[in-house]
Amino acid sequence: MANVSDYSGFWVFAEQINGKIADVGRELLGKARELADSKGVEAAAVVVGDLTEDEVKELISYGADKVYLLSHPNLKLYSSLTYTRLLEDLVNKEKPEAFLFGAGPLGADLAPRVAARLNTGLSAHCVDLKLNEEGGLDQVVPGFGGSLMATIVCPNHRPQMATVMPGAMKMPEPKEREGEVVRVDVGEVPSPSPEIVEFKPKERSAVALDGADVVIAGGWGIGSEENWKLLEELAEVLGGAVGATRPAIDEGWAPEDVMIGQSGKTVHPKLYIGAGISGVMHHVVGIQDSEVIVAINKDPKAQIFEVCDFGIVGDATKVLPVLISKLKEKLGE
């Protein structure tokens, strides 16, 4: 167990792929800055890769007092064993009280190993982070079952570690600030083992969901791939994008990257319409920022009706066709 009072400051692991620092690192810095300010301690970013000081100093403007740069040609590609060893050494030397990771495939792969190496706790896919009365970090996640939110704490171990999905925290406005890039001596770095024999960047078509003004989401209650087309049609009429809950994705009606919620995306549309969705917290945390929430569910007791602006009690496969045809008619006016 760590001597808790020896640890100070809020750290963010700012992951890079192919030399580009991912947005989630900037988003988390906004949160780390806020937490550090309310305790009067430092916020820092940690970057591991093959990068120059100039390429990482922008992180200062997002809230870092210090940017720890661990750079070496053999660190360009992610290797969990090497990255873990370097972060272990740095944490043991500098002793941050908290260490936040983006829950992208890289952060989600690395953070657990680092936590196990440091014998500390790690909470997955936090939707909020705040300080408690003892000065510890309250890590907020939906409770199992999803009817309530749960607060997770890590009272006796340090650092307190958490992963957060990309997009779950607001991107801070970059500001002119003081800060420094600290180049960490990484010594000899072996080439990655297991050996990386191929690295293929993907042409990623931006998911329309990210910036959409209108989001039409479907859940398990939609019932079939055939019915799913109704959501796509509605999205087309309103110029929006289609999102889904996890069971709908498991059924194969929608691709993985349109999942909305705790372990998926957070959306911020003007209008969200959710059909055939029960509305547990795991999903609701991803839609809370919507301006207007509409729910269609055949069960009048569905939890989604507690969190919506307009709720239609009815069979989505009957309501959606009517909604589509009336909107076509009225928007055409």
Place this chain on the structure above:
Amino acid sequence: MPQAVVCVKPIPDPKEWDRLSLDPETGVLKRAGISTVINPLDKNALEAALQLKDRFGWTVTVVSMAPPDTQKTLREALAMGADKVLMASDRALGGAATLATAYTLAALVRKAGDADMVFCGNMSLDGSTNQVVPQLAEFLGLPHASHVVGVETEDGSTFRVTVDLKDALLTLQHSGPMVLGLTKEANDPRLVSVMGIISAQSKPLEVFSAQDLDLDPEKIGQKGSPTIVSGLFMPEIKRRREILSGEPEEVVDRLIDGLREMGVL
């Protein structure tokens, strides 16, 4: 014979989750009467191991940390083709966060003997932490890869493992054991045959207590879990909550008017 060890977690059937609830007083999950199933991605893990059995004659051992009443669920893994199950079942293991879970699973893997490859699901649907794979590897002192979309081998000794990093695909090559977390893209799990069900009945399923596994009492269950749930709350959500019921024609008209009032159409 080389051995593949597969981590299989019985979980409450997601189709019955609406009947699960948290006791707001105690924070304890009420799961009485809900059936268990194999965590879906663990079937992908099992399939990868069974392919090594089919092609190169590997032994396939399933390990699991779960309550004793899930034995029936684990027999399904035997029916799919696994050779034996080693499970850890003990009250002292309850309330484990991923660190304690991974520590316990590592002891089971060691109990299984030399593992030439360890296959897991990339995540469990009920925990969804994605944390056990890297942490199990850490306790075993092995390299790991999660988000695995492909495992290939020509000779059963050198493996090429493809990892989906969302913005890139990474292919690793390794000879020697690793802990792999498989996604559903990795393969199509086989179905259980009648023959499989019959032969599963006579395959070994051993249950171990914490003591049998020589586990450090400080590292298991709730004691070995650095994180705890300190509270439960209902977030305050203020919304208009106008609930409409009736004929689709009528409610849709009202909805469209409402959305216009609020300025989003």
